[in-house]
Amino acid sequence: MHHIPVLCHEVIDFLKPKPKGVYIDGTVGLGGHSAAILENSGPDGRVVGIDLDVEALAIAKDRLHDFEGRYSLINGNFAEMDVLLERHSVHAVDGVLFDLGVSSLQLDTPHRGFSFNHTGPLDMRMNAGQSLDGASQTALTAMNVVNDSPMDVLTDIFKQYGEERFAKRIAGRVVQARQRGRIETTTQLAEIVKQTVPQKASKVHPATRIFQALRIHVNTELENLVSGLDVAIPLLKPGGCLCVITFHSLEDRIVKHRFQTLARTCICPPKTPICICEHNPSVEIITKRPVLPSVAETQQNPRARSAKLRAARKL
Numbered sequence: 001m002h003h004i005p006v007l008c009h010e011v012i013d014f015l016k017p018k019p020k021g022v023y024i025d026g027t028v029g030l031g032g033h034s035a036a037i038l039e040n041s042g043p044d045g046r047v048v049g050i051d052l053d054v055e056a057l058a059i060a061k062d063r064l065h066d067f068e069g070r071y072s073l074i075n076g077n078f079a080e081m082d083v084l085l086e087r088h089s090v091h092a093v094d095g096v097l098f099d100l101g102v103s104s105l106q107l108d109t110p111h112r113g114f115s116f117n118h119t120g121p122l123d124m125r126m127n128a129g130q131s132l133d134g135a136s137q138t139a140l141t142a143m144n145v146v147n148d149s150p151m152d153v154l155t156d157i158f159k160q161y162g163e164e165r166f167a168k169r170i171a172g173r174v175v176q177a178r179q180r181g182r183i184e185t186t187t188q189l190a191e192i193v194k195q196t197v198p199q200k201a202s203k204v205h206p207a208t209r210i211f212q213a214l215r216i217h218v219n220t221e222l223e224n225l226v227s228g229l230d231v232a233i234p235l236l237k238p239g240g241c242l243c244v245i246t247f248h249s250l251e252d253r254i255v256k257h258r259f260q261t262l263a264r265t266c267i268c269p270p271k272t273p274i275c276i277c278e279h280n281p282s283v284e285i286i287t288k289r290p291v292l293p294s295v296a297e298t299q300q301n302p303r304a305r306s307a308k309l310r311a312a313r314k315l
């Protein structure tokens, strides 16, 4: 399985991995970033890699075999990182990375149901495999959402998580179509969307935003991100760095605003005459603007096209 880690040099520049350092890769995926952190923190830097996806963890284990003894892999949700790390006796770390979204493994495996380019069951659960470490599996699949949600709920999901202009129209068509029988596959759904929205000369498939919306909803991705940021900061040692790579504006907005709040000296409501909040900033933002991939990187790895990296340092 070929996976090129996105913005890898930039992540390493911010994390500055060092010997004896301990780093959390909250989205270890196929292990690309973890391998780079381990390479740069020899001979004894450590990585704890977390992922919801057991299939990804098996591949990461293979990829990291040169670093045996210097990494641990945990099947779980980064939103619960504090509890997961406590179980592994890790209390303070030098860096944390979240590289959000789906991996190439998830996108390219038809039975996972993430892509309209392959016919597969409408699943989209990141933790669909048999769980390790007692992590619980999400019961909700995209198939349940598409077939069992009332039209207004579907409209909201498409609008809120897909920022889809034709959300209501598409939800209406889905409800109509499912009266003839359950919508079970990725390509069935993609075809319904394609036939509903006006055909424009656009580079992206008309179902792109609908698939993004369903995936975010099924995996509660935005809620996980909010919690993940909140649990990561207290785990960082002073000077430790948090790097977050996002792939769409909903995620980037959450990271930008959370970083701004954490970096502010005062969080009183705007018209408060004298500061009463006694808020202490906990981070310094190191990326005033998000770091984007170079033209060369996007040419080599089209998946990097929409990536944005933000980083903050613990005070």
Ligand SMILES: C[S@@+](CC[C@H](N)C(=O)[O-])C[C@H]1O[C@@H](n2cnc3c(N)ncnc32)[C@H](O)[C@@H]1O
Binding pocket: 003, 004, 005, 006, 026, 027, 028, 029, 030, 031, 032, 033, 034, 050, 051, 052, 053, 056, 076, 077, 078, 079, 099, 100, 101, 102, 103, 104, 126, 224
């Ligand atoms: C873009 S991939 C990461 C790729 C990885 N950086 C690499 O170089 O191979 C994102 C990964 O994050 C995982 N993931 C997404 N949300 C998660 C969460 N809340 N907790 C743990 N893993 C998550 C997905 O299962 C997926 O494997």
